[in-house]
Amino acid sequence: MSHVVMQSGAVPRYNATERVVHWAVAITFILLAASGLALFHPAFWFLTGLLGGGTWTRILHPFIGIVMFVAFAWMALRYWKDNVIRSYDREWGKRLGDVINNRDDGLPEIDKYNLGQKQLFWAMVITMVLLLLSGIVLWRDTVMAFPVTVVRISAVVHAASAFVLMVGIIVHIYSAIFWVKGSLRAMTRGDVSHGWAKHHHPLWYRRVTGNK
Ligand code: HEM
Numbered sequence: 001m002s003h004v005v006m007q008s009g010a011v012p013r014y015n016a017t018e019r020v021v022h023w024a025v026a027i028t029f030i031l032l033a034a035s036g037l038a039l040f041h042p043a044f045w046f047l048t049g050l051l052g053g054g055t056w057t058r059i060l061h062p063f064i065g066i067v068m069f070v071a072f073a074w075m076a077l078r079y080w081k082d083n084v085i086r087s088y089d090r091e092w093g094k095r096l097g098d099v100i101n102n103r104d105d106g107l108p109e110i111d112k113y114n115l116g117q118k119q120l121f122w123a124m125v126i127t128m129v130l131l132l133l134s135g136i137v138l139w140r141d142t143v144m145a146f147p148v149t150v151v152r153i154s155a156v157v158h159a160a161s162a163f164v165l166m167v168g169i170i171v172h173i174y175s176a177i178f179w180v181k182g183s184l185r186a187m188t189r190g191d192v193s194h195g196w197a198k199h200h201h202p203l204w205y206r207r208v209t210g211n212k
Pocket residue numbers: 013022025026027029030072075079083113117118121124169172173176177183184185186187
């Protein structure tokens with residue numbers, strides 16, 4: 001393993017299936033955010049054009065939501081163990097100032113994901129479950145009728161969790177593209193450089209390469 005890794009000049013991080021599922025989640029998320037905003041407020045009504053008008057937006061939004069939930073559930077089941085928050089993550093979090101200023105000496109070694117990624121992961125899990133449950137209620141006539149109070153509470157829960165998820169995904173995209181340079185190729189080509197892995201995820205690097 002370590003020999004193959006060294007030869008290719010890169011460290012594998014995500015296989016093809018993992019990348020296809022991730023981008024399926026990303027594409028369905030964009031469609032859901034746009035169509036959801038259109039259904040939420042008239043200021044965003046123009047976004048209904050994306051799914052072929054108002055009626056199609058109302059019809060398709062819940063089905064696309066199911067697709068996103070199922071694809072994300074696959075990711076969550078696969079990655080939850082890598083996202084358990086450990087004591088060294090908390091220590092790392094306390095020294096965020098040193099992390100940001102590249103004062104790496106004596107920083108706790110990070111595994112496959114850092115504290116920020118892990119917190120975001122659990123925020124995604126919670127909001128996805130809330131969106132699914134409240135979304136099923138709001139689908140009402142199509143599935144079953146719920147008491148009006150339950151529908152009203154679901155409308156608030158749906159909008160609030162969608163807002164949290166959207167803010168979270170903006171942070172996720174910003175950090176994957178601009179903040180931690182060299183991350184994007186993990187989800188495009190599927191691998192990262194040795195330098196990136198050593199610098200950002202030393203514990204994971206040693207585990208997958210067998211390097212000391
Ligand atoms: C254009 C949009 C997106 C971009 C550019 C992007 C980019 C990335 C990149 C580069 C990684 C690898 C990070 C690493 O391995 O350290 C990643 C991982 C991941 N992404 Fe995205 N992503 C996008 C949208 C989304 C969306 C919409 C979701 C979910 C709603 C999502 C959920 C995840 C999850 C769960 C991981 C695994 C990291 C973990 O478990 O903590 N991504 N993404």
